[in-house]
Amino acid sequence: MSSEAVRKVDMIIVGAGFAGLYQLHRARGLGLSVQLLEAGDGVGGTWFWNRYPGARCDVESLDYSYSFSEELQQEWNWSERYAPQAEILRYINHVADRFDLRKDIQFNTRVASASFDEATTRWTLVTEAGERFEGQYVIMATGCLSIPQPPKFKGLETFKGQWYHSANWPREGVDFAGKRVGLIGTGSSGVQMTPVIAEQAAHLTVFQRTANFSVPAQNEPLTEATLAHVKAHYAERRALGREAVTGQYLSANDKSALEVNDEERLKEFEFRWRGAGGGFRMLRAFNDLMRDPVANRYAGDFVRGKIRATVKDPAKAEILCPKPDLPFGTKRLCVDTNYYETFNRANVDLVDVKANPITEITPTGLRTTQGEHQLDAIVFATGFDAMTGALLAIDIRGAGGLSLREKWAAGPRTYLGVSMAGFPNLFVIAGPGSPSVLSNVVHSIETHVDWITSFLQRSRAQGTARIEADLAHEDKWVEHVNEVANQTLYPVGNSWYLGANMPGKPRVFMPYVAGVPAYRRIIEGVAEKNYEGFLQA
Ligand code: N01
Numbered sequence: 001m002s003s004e005a006v007r008k009v010d011m012i013i014v015g016a017g018f019a020g021l022y023q024l025h026r027a028r029g030l031g032l033s034v035q036l037l038e039a040g041d042g043v044g045g046t047w048f049w050n051r052y053p054g055a056r057c058d059v060e061s062l063d064y065s066y067s068f069s070e071e072l073q074q075e076w077n078w079s080e081r082y083a084p085q086a087e088i089l090r091y092i093n094h095v096a097d098r099f100d101l102r103k104d105i106q107f108n109t110r111v112a113s114a115s116f117d118e119a120t121t122r123w124t125l126v127t128e129a130g131e132r133f134e135g136q137y138v139i140m141a142t143g144c145l146s147i148p149q150p151p152k153f154k155g156l157e158t159f160k161g162q163w164y165h166s167a168n169w170p171r172e173g174v175d176f177a178g179k180r181v182g183l184i185g186t187g188s189s190g191v192q193m194t195p196v197i198a199e200q201a202a203h204l205t206v207f208q209r210t211a212n213f214s215v216p217a218q219n220e221p222l223t224e225a226t227l228a229h230v231k232a233h234y235a236e237r238r239a240l241g242r243e244a245v246t247g248q249y250l251s252a253n254d255k256s257a258l259e260v261n262d263e264e265r266l267k268e269f270e271f272r273w274r275g276a277g278g279g280f281r282m283l284r285a286f287n288d289l290m291r292d293p294v295a296n297r298y299a300g301d302f303v304r305g306k307i308r309a310t311v312k313d314p315a316k317a318e319i320l321c322p323k324p325d326l327p328f329g330t331k332r333l334c335v336d337t338n339y340y341e342t343f344n345r346a347n348v349d350l351v352d353v354k355a356n357p358i359t360e361i362t363p364t365g366l367r368t369t370q371g372e373h374q375l376d377a378i379v380f381a382t383g384f385d386a387m388t389g390a391l392l393a394i395d396i397r398g399a400g401g402l403s404l405r406e407k408w409a410a411g412p413r414t415y416l417g418v419s420m421a422g423f424p425n426l427f428v429i430a431g432p433g434s435p436s437v438l439s440n441v442v443h444s445i446e447t448h449v450d451w452i453t454s455f456l457q458r459s460r461a462q463g464t465a466r467i468e469a470d471l472a473h474e475d476k477w478v479e480h481v482n483e484v485a486n487q488t489l490y491p492v493g494n495s496w497y498l499g500a501n502m503p504g505k506p507r508v509f510m511p512y513v514a515g516v517p518a519y520r521r522i523i524e525g526v527a528e529k530n531y532e533g534f535l536q537a
Helices: 018-029 070-075 085-098 188-200 224-232 234-242 262-275 279-284 293-310 314-320 441-461 471-486 516-528
Strands: 006-014 034-037 111-117 122-127 132-140 162-165 180-184 203-208 214-216 334-336 348-352 358-362 365-368 371-374 377-380 395-397 426-428 467-469 534-536
Touching (some): 006 018, 006 122, 018 034, 018 132, 070 234, 224 234, 262 279, 314 348
Parallel strands (some): 162 377, 180 203, 180 377, 203 348
Antiparallel strands (some): 111 122, 358 365, 365 371
16 A cells, blocks of 8 residues: 555554454444554464463463354364463464454554544554554554563673563574573563473573562363363353453452461462462462452462472572562462472572662673673563553544643553543553453453444444543543552552553553452443443534
């Protein structure tokens, strides 16, 4: 397309991950013409970019999958409880083919700006290559963890070896055999990579700034019998997920950690650590882990006990134990396979870079305040500009030229996590102010897409050209999101949920913590009251 030509459609979707693809499918069902723009050269979003060794989902595959098509969920066979990245990418490619989605997707297209025209009530999006697209509706399906935080280390440009970021991994993979590898970052990405790189490399040094909590995934192959059973009862599983706080059914214990004796408490934690299936089940061990500091401390102490029992070198174990200023689960809980065990290997070292900060990258390695480490390769698992990064990377101008970057200068403000006052006809999927990253995000994506689609169907039937969140309702929602977050321990941990991982980013707790069922009842209530809080003209 020439840069002067404008492609006009009803809806423009940005991003071809789980959210964008499903929105495309649903919008077609409304009879809308749709153009989906995707920066990568394939579908998959997060799963397209994050190809680092050991990458897999921390939500079980049988839940982290679309529920909208019975045929799809019956025909697809997941191989493991937690699917590896390559398998999720195969799944999402299968979905794109099965529903014939590719013909409306333009790949290798990064959106640079989006501006709303009050006279026509339409948006114009301009790509980095200068192409223009015009649509009545814009759906930002840009993802919550899609803008990697670039490594900002003095001297990186002098490094003679290879360096990589977890979220921008070479497609052909990396062979670390015989190499001395340095890994910076111990969030979910670093924790998943550590055991795999340790097996390949001659030597691995993990540079840890903050010790995070990690729990065993208890991953295992899914047997034919398990698959057959789940498929026979899939509707029930999905229904349980809808009523679970995270959108994924994990049996929750409705007792306080304070109402049981030490023996019962330990038994419950042990059960969740190994017997019940591992992973996020630990967060559901008692009903007050994320609200009561004493209850939370019990969980933290339990995991610290496990670390000390697993890691043979007591000095390493102490470095790996999260400190009391990080309550259990307030940073995204890591879900691992053999993470702590890996530190018993002779070829793995651990460096505490909080005590001895990294001062610079050198041509042959990395220097901390304690000395130099010789490295052939450096892996940055240093995270993302989460939740707002992808939206603010685009110069979005709403009614009257209002800039989203200015509106969000002190932190994100949305109504219901899907819409922003001043930005008519533009919706965000799983945005800040919705359960999003605190939930099984595929479930939250389906909830948002279905809700947005119903709203558009109705507004088109009524001849409404412009839909916009009302500022007063938005303000109230932001207040509510903060209020419920402050009733929990979440804002205590210095996490990316708060923007605390990005120097200079406003400190605002971004996801909505009240849980998936509570949130869904709110948005359903809004819909029933003629989409209360939206100006419709
Ligand atoms: O990123 P992170 P991630 N010097 O921000 C450290 C999802 N995800 O890519 O804590 C030294 O969690 C930083 O240290 P600190 C999941 O939601 C899911 O691992 O800021 N260290 C931290 O240790 C996850 O939460 C899956 O002190 C530096 C690490 O880098 C989210 O993505 C898999 C540093 C960043 O951790 C992000 O995870 C992977 C510096 N200058 C990701 N800068 C699954 O489904 C940063 N760090 C399993």
